Amino acid sequence: MSDTPHIPAQFTAETLSEALPYIQRYDRQTVVIKYGGHAMVDEALSEAFARDVVLLKHLGVNPVIVHGGGPQIASLLDRLSIKSEFRDGLRVTDDATMEVVEMVLSGPINKSIVRAINKAGGKAVGLSGSDADMMRVKRATRTTRDPDSHVEQVIDLGYVGEPEAVDVAVLKLLTNYDHDFIPVIAPVGVDANGKRYNVNADTAAGAIASALKATRLLLLTDVAGVLDGKKELIRELQADDVPALVRDGVASGGMIPKLETAASAVKNGVGGAVILDGRAKHALLMELFTEHGAGTIVL
Numbered sequence: 001m002s003d004t005p006h007i008p009a010q011f012t013a014e015t016l017s018e019a020l021p022y023i024q025r026y027d028r029q030t031v032v033i034k035y036g037g038h039a040m041v042d043e044a045l046s047e048a049f050a051r052d053v054v055l056l057k058h059l060g061v062n063p064v065i066v067h068g069g070g071p072q073i074a075s076l077l078d079r080l081s082i083k084s085e086f087r088d089g090l091r092v093t094d095d096a097t098m099e100v101v102e103m104v105l106s107g108p109i110n111k112s113i114v115r116a117i118n119k120a121g122g123k124a125v126g127l128s129g130s131d132a133d134m135m136r137v138k139r140a141t142r143t144t145r146d147p148d149s150h151v152e153q154v155i156d157l158g159y160v161g162e163p164e165a166v167d168v169a170v171l172k173l174l175t176n177y178d179h180d181f182i183p184v185i186a187p188v189g190v191d192a193n194g195k196r197y198n199v200n201a202d203t204a205a206g207a208i209a210s211a212l213k214a215t216r217l218l219l220l221t222d223v224a225g226v227l228d229g230k231k232e233l234i235r236e237l238q239a240d241d242v243p244a245l246v247r248d249g250v251a252s253g254g255m256i257p258k259l260e261t262a263a264s265a266v267k268n269g270v271g272g273a274v275i276l277d278g279r280a281k282h283a284l285l286m287e288l289f290t291e292h293g294a295g296t297i298v299l
């Protein structure tokens with residue numbers, strides 16, 4: 001036997017040791033993770049995501065997963081020949097679309113994430129915003145201004161919900177340290193009359209993070225983070241910078257709800273919101289347990 005340390009093993013040990021201050025920082029802290037539909041399409045990445053979530057739980061973090069499924073909804077709508085359009089990053093949702101949205105989000109997507117986490121050794125429980133009346137919503141409204149007459153018009157988005165109140169009782173029960181469950185939540189909300197609504201998954205994650213007063217909200221997506229006009233990564237933003245980025249068109253499409261969610265979450269008591277690249281393997285671990293972090297942090 002040689003006395004020379006086995007270099008890869010020593011490297012692994014050093015990496016673990018360097019993570020100590022971060023492990024201490026996030027001990028017993030709630031981290032809400034928005035897992036987007038684009039990040040789920042790669043099987044190896046999905047497996048790595050599930051393992052990382054289980055690792056977080058073992059390290060003392062309280063992870064709460066809120067998932068999307070936009071591309072998977074689009075694919076089923078397409079197979080059923082139902083046309084779908086987006087306004088400001090939100091899917092206009094009529095009755096038939098809502099049927100498909102709930103079927104896809106609360107069905108195969110939610111269950112496949114639950115199974116992946118459980119296969120990795122966790123105890124995930126699948127829910128939607130309708131369970132235990134968790135996410136109360138109202139009908140979302142958006143307005144647009146006619147460029148010629150400057151008259152404001154209301155855009156009807158159909159059954160798109162805007163969270164009004166989140167009751168975290170069921171989440172507290174599940175994540176209580178006697179039980180150690182990992183909630184996996186589909187973004188389907190319910191109004192005061194019991195009617196179901198389609199909620200953008202970023203918006204849902206932000207509302208849940210605010211209600212839980214999470215230490216971090218992590219929005220995993222399919223870009224490195226928020227890019228500026230020269231397509232360079234913006235590492236840090238203040239919540240007050242967000243309206244100008246949207247107004248000036250630097251952020252468009254799906255990045256609008258993401259940035260608005262991040263800004264409103266930090267204003268509502270979330271420690272910080274990070275928009276980061278879900279295509280990068282171990283994105284969660286890089287963000288939480290290394291000095292460099294990843295993506296764009298909104299503070």
Ligand SMILES: Nc1ncnc2c1ncn2[C@@H]1O[C@H](COP(=O)(O)OP(=O)(O)O)[C@@H](O)[C@H]1O
Pocket residue numbers: 036037038039068070220221222223225226227228250251252253254255
């Ligand atoms: N300034 C910006 N920086 C980065 N991405 C942007 C920006 N403006 C618009 N986007 C678009 O937003 C997309 C991410 O939103 P979305 O497709 O809804 O992601 P997800 O499905 O992960 O929620 C990016 O792929 C990009 O095309």
Ligand SMILES: CC(=O)N[C@@H](CCC(=O)OP(=O)(O)O)C(=O)O
Pocket residue numbers: 035036037038067068069070071073089090091101160161187198199200201202254
């Ligand atoms: C109102 C609205 O737009 N809802 C989204 C819900 C799913 C979602 O947000 O999924 P991603 O995070 O994968 O984009 C939709 O129908 O696509």
